[in-house]
Amino acid sequence: MECMRIQNLxxxxxxxxxxxxxxxxxxxxxxxxxxxxxxxxxxxDTLRRLFKKLDKDGNQMLDYKEMIxxxxxxxxxxxxxRQEKVDLNETEIGKISDLIRKVMEKDRIRKSD
Numbered sequence: 135m136e137c138m139r140i141q142n143l144x145x146x147x148x149x150x151x152x153x154x155x156x157x158x159x160x161x162x163x164x165x166x167x168x169x170x171x172x173x174x175x176x177x178x179d180t181l182r183r184l185f186k187k188l189d190k191d192g193n194q195m196l197d198y199k200e201m202i203x204x205x206x207x208x209x210x211x212x213x214x215x216r217q218e219k220v221d222l223n224e225t226e227i228g229k230i231s232d233l234i235r236k237v238m239e240k241d242r243i244r245k246s247d
Contacts (some may be wrong), residue, residue: 135208136231137174149198159195170232174234 137147152160153170162185222228
C-alpha cells in the first residue's frame with residue numbers, strides 16, 4: 135500500500151498492473167514480479183508472509199476485495215497515527231515508506247547510469 139501511495143497510483147490501477155494474466159486475481163508470483171517492476175525488492179519469505187496475511191479466504195490468490203480491505207487497514211493505521219499526533223516517520227508505516235523510497239531511488243539512479 136505504501137508503494138502504491140508513494141507512486142500516487144489508484145488501487146484499481148495498481149491491482150491491474152499486478153494482475154499479469156488478467157484473471158482478476160493476483161498469485162504470489164505476480165505480486166513478486168509486480169514489486170520488482172516498481173523497484174521494490176522483497177525477500178521471498180517476507181513476501182509469503184505478506185501474501186498470507188492479505189489472502190483472507192486462503193485460496194492462494196488475492197482478489198480486488200482483499201486488496202480493498204488491505205487498503206482500508208492501511209489508511210486506518212495512518213489515520214490513527216495522525217489522530218494520536220504521532221510523527222508518521224517514527225511509525226512502522228513511516229519506516230517502511232522511507233525504506234521503499236530509498237530502494238526506488240537507488241533503482242532510478244542505477245537505471246540512469
